[in-house]
Structure formats: structure tokens, C-alpha cells
Amino acid sequence: MVKKYETPMLDQLRGGKWPSFIDGITRLAEEHPDERIRAVNHSLLGQLEHSYETRKGYWKGGTVSVYGYGGGIIPRFSEVGDAFPKSREFHTLRVQPPAGNYYTTDILRQLADSWEKYGSGLVTFHGQTGNIMFIGTTTENTQHFFDEINEYGFDLGGAGPCVRTAMSCVGAARCEQSCANEHKIHRLLVNNFMDDMHRPALPYKFKFKVSGCPNDCMNSIERSDFAVIGTWRDDMKVDQAEIKKYVAKKGRQYIIDNVISRCPTQALSLTDGDELQVDNRNCVRCMHCLNVMPKALSPGDDKGVTLLIGGKRTLKIGDLMGTVIVPFMKMESDEDYERIVEIAEETIDFFAENALEHERTGEMIERIGLVNFLEGIGIEVDPNMVNHPRESSYVRTDMWDEEAEKWFERKAEQAAG
């Protein structure tokens, strides 16, 4: 006999215009043929109702993993397990999705069938770190479920102080703004660090995110330690015939108000003949005009990526955005891809050796200064890394001539190609 609980508060989240997660849990509790799943979901509803009544959470962490790994599971033990015993152990498996979050209905069904055998029947695509979250199973079934899905190509993601599951955008598979092979960069980077993901031993978490253009749909500047963003450095492409069509359709004032005057560097001008002039030297690749007129404007051909390091949210020292450490690098040859992996390795090695416990990469850079970090990973300074040069005079400049010489040497090397 499956134990049921009264849930008057949760019932107020049933129905309504938006799909209801409480409807879904209730359906598992009432209609699923497997008594185990019915019992777990009734128990879960009981505990959740208790949380709604008391406005408190009742899950504790712990230590659960699978054979050979040290992380990837979010262990949850109920503090009120005596009252709600069937969901006493309710662990989540973080599973890495395919890059770009593509699925066939077949593979989704296969995952559903495996989860039905071992779990609660609840799953989220995806958690905020980018994992498939298989929510709710016992310690024992954690291993069984992992063994089964691992056989057909799925692996655990990161949890704890380790390299975390990466994310990449829809990208070149469907987006005209894509300036990179997000898919390849994503997998090459993160799959190089499986040991650092599965055996958490870093000072704190380390996240990769890859966006194909500066629209940054993956939120990589603000939410990742290592942001890779596609961009281009030659002229953007302008189809003047399409520009004329936009002007004809929307009106000249609309184009002036919404395209020309919204350019952050005043790099656009509309001629008396309704042609778009672009000052490409001063275009900062913000994407706005391309977003408004995707049929008329496109990224150039000389594509590559910008790398930014150190984004994170509040705790401990406050929000930090990533900082440019590589303004542009090509992503074409095998050497280019090897180089990006090498930069990631240097960064993670330096982070592992120099960050304090529970300190993110961005916080470490804040503490030691960008220059020390750059020297640690072997990257030269570049004016694209700053909004403006220093305002404070509190600096020793007695090595000025040597540093200036380095700059001129690098410039000469670049000029020589």
C-alpha cells in the first residue's frame, strides 16, 4: 500500500496556464505502474508540502559517488526521512548532455527507460551548470543507473571543486551568426579534463562556456571561468540590396533610430542613397546591427575566437566578469585547437597551484593582479585587456625600458608575419 500525503498548498500550483511540475510529480505518484515510483513521488510531495508549510528546505548533503569517480552526484538525504521514508535518499546524477543540447527522440526515450528502472522518474534538461539532472534515486541505484547509461555513451558531469560540465550554444548547426565550431571547441576543451572533472581536487569549480558570437547566448562572460566567444576581424559583409529592402520596408527613420544611432562606436552611416557605410576599423563586433538585419549583414570571413577568463557570481568577493586574455585567435588548424587546449591547461594548472581554497579564478586574479596571472600562464599583455590604462600612480616602473622593448619586439614580429 503506497502512503499518500495531503498537499493543499502544492495543489494550488496545479493546473493554470503554464505547465505544472506539481501535476507531473502527482501523475507519477498516482498513475505510474511501478509501485516504487508511486511511493517515492508521494513521499517527495509530502516533504515538499512540508517545506511549503514551514518555508524551509530539508535536504542534507553527504558523500555518494560511483565506482572510480569522486564526484558527479549531488547526494541528498532527507532530514525528515522518518516522516517521508520513501524519498529518504534522493540523490541527483549530473550527466553531461551532448554538446549543443541536441537529442533525438530515440535517445531521450532510451534515457527515460533507464531512469524508469532506477530513479524517481523526474528529470531536468538542464540544470544551471548545463547538466541533465536525473533527480531522485538511492545510493545503490545511482551506480546501476550510471552503469547503464555509461554503456551507451553518457558520462557524469562535475560537482564540487572540479572542472564542471561545459556548455555551448546552438551555434554553427543552425545560426548564421556563428563564427566558430562551438561543438568541436566545447568537446575538445572539456573532454581533455575528465580527470579533473571526475576527481574533484581543484581549489574550487572551473567552468568552460562556448558562444559562437558576441551575443553570448551561453552567458559565458558572466558565468564561466573560461569563456570562448566567436568573432571575426575582417570587414563585416553588407548586402546593399537587402539594406535597401529593409529601408523600404521599415522606413529610413526606423533604420536610423534602431541601427545607425544604436551603434556603440558610431561606425555606421546611412547614405542619401540608402546604402550602409561601415567603419570596420572602429566596429567592435557588438552584433546589434547584425541582429536587426540578419539578411543584410553577416560576420566576415576571417573568423576566430576571443578568450575571457574569470567570470563568476557573487560569493565571496562579489560578481566578476571575465577579462580578455586573448583578443583573437584563429580556430582552423590542428595547431590552433592544440593551442586553445594548452591555454586551458596552463590556466587550470596555475589556478590549482595558486588559488586559495574556495577561490574562483576571477577572485584569484583580483587578489594577485592580472599581470601576475598572465606571466604565470605565459601570455603577453595587450591593450585589449583593459578598458583604459591605470589611473593610480602607485606602481614601480623601473623596468620600463625593458618592457617597452618587449612591446616593440612583438610588434616587429607581427609585422614580419
Next chain:
Amino acid sequence: MAEAKATPRPPVESGCPDGFQYMHPVMLKNYGNWAYHEDPQPGVLLHVAKSGDKIWTVRAGTQRILDLFTLRKLCEIGDKYADGFVRFTIRSNLEFMVADESKVQPLIDAIRKEGFIVGGTKNSVTMISHTQGWLHCDIPGTDASGVVKSMMDELHDEFTNWNMPNRVHMTTSCCQINCGGQGDIAINIQHTKPPKINHDLVANVCERPSVVARCPVAAIRPALVNGKPSLEVDEKKCICCGACYPPCPPMQINDPENSKLAIWVGGNHSNARGKPTFQKLVAAGIPNNPPRWPEATAIVKKILKVYKEDAKDWERMNDWIERIGWPRFFELTGLPFTKFHIDNWRGSRKSLNSSTHIRF
């Protein structure tokens, strides 16, 4: 047990799976060769490849926490009305892809018939990205899933229409770690009282030096309480952030009455027009009021209404406020401006107005 214990299975460290194997053939064929896109109607995207191939995407809002019945229902729709290839957006919307225009309307009809919502593209309010809440998190101050369900019930029409000046990305988080992320509007827990310490448990549960180290304002120090090693908090210094709670659960920060909701606006990840921006506090002290959190929804709707009426085309929330100024934002929304809006964290003087640029 007489049988020998089976040898454990070693994991295959395969990492992130190859997505190409699950990609729609038209997307695979035209990988990296797309020309442009159009928006035929809310919730529908049309992408045209340089080869001339076309693919239509229909975006469906879901409840994010899916049960097996719902997941299989979505697969059934994907098989019957689409081509069997889907992807999830970063905000847990499900996208069905079809290579044949004639499939679009029947697909939309099927999605709607099963109770899912078509929309969330272009200048709409898309699905709120959110965290786990009381359902699964170990440190939640609220149930983001419930907040989001309640709010999306009322923002349904903004999801299905293009009513906004530009896209609106919202987030909800159950603590100040803010797993929901930056948003045009963010609804997050803001604790208002220092942690209540269960001194009997601290010594056994917490590694005290690391708890001391977690505090952003150095308000925690080791102490002997009733003869037991514990921790104490300088309540005058404490900023009630909750950073001590994850490493030390006996420092209970969640408070049924005093853990409130706060609303932040103007976070924007994109580089379009201006550089990316962080969200700013506009309202706090909002009751954490399950099961439907009506007070928070009312403020969000008020902000959206003013934004919709006053912002110009293509202005995201942050662009709009930058143009009209913060005094006007508070005037138009009717929200009070208090001493708590003025930042006093490190570097905060850069957020103060050091000019005579004032709108009258």
C-alpha cells in the same frame, strides 16, 4: 551471501557526448553554412542555409522539471509531428526542428493541444531560468520552481506574443549564490537576519577555519559556547549573505519570516550595443510567500508594464534604464528608493554619480 561479490564496473570516461549524432540531417548538412533567419510568427524560427535549405524551429515552454509521462509525450509529439530531432535551449525550452513548412502548423497545434506553450522567441518574455529550490537543494531559501510556475501562469501572454521592446530574460534563485544567473529581471532570496547557530552541532559538522574563511566581511570567529567549540557571528558586521551556511549547516540562515525576496533588473549577458551588465537591486523585503508568491509577481508585472510602455524598440531593460536614468525608473515603477540601493561594497564609489548629469 555465498556468491562472491561481483567486480565493480569501471567507468568509461567518455565525457561530453558528440552532438552531431543527434542533429537534424539538414542542420548537419549545412553546419557552418547558414545565411540568415526570419521570425515567421511568435515561437517559430526559420533558418535559411546558403545552400537554400530551410529549417523551421518551433519552441515550446515546459515546466523544466519533467516527469517521464511528460518527457515521453514531448517525444511522441516530436515523432508524430516533427522529424524526431529536438534540442533544449539554455532556459529549458524545447525546440522541435522540421525541414518541411507544411509541418509547422500541425506541430504547433499538437504542442498546444498537449498543454505546452509555443513562444519564447524574439522580443517576448521567455521562460525564467531557475534553480532547484525545496524540491532538491540543500540550502534553498525558497522554491524557485513554485515561484516560476506562479509567475509564468501570469506571464503566459508575454511568452506567446512579441509585446516587449526587446527580449526579456528572467531568472530566479533560491539563495544569494544566484545559480539562476543574471537577468533583465531576477527574483532572488535576500536574507535579512544573521544565521541562527546550533552550537551543539558545529564542532561535529563544520570545519571551523574554512567557515571563518568563507565570510566576505570577516564577521565569524571561533568561540567556546557552553564549553563546546563553536563559532560566533558579529551581528553588526554580518551582511546576511548565507555564505557560511553551505559549509556549516548548523549556521541556519534560512528563516521562514525573515528570508525575503528581492528583485534585480538590468543584467544582460550580450555584447550587443553596450558591454555586458550586471543586474541592480530595485526592490527587497518582498514576502517569501508560498504557494504562489503574489507580491513578487505583482512587482515583476509592474516593471514589465512600464518597460513595455516606455522603452524603445531594441532597448533591453538595461539600455532603457540607462537612457531614462534611475530616478525616472523609480518614478515610473512607483518603487521606493532607499538607502539600501546605494552600494557600499568594495569599488562601489564607481557606482556613484560624480557629475552634474541630472535629469529634471
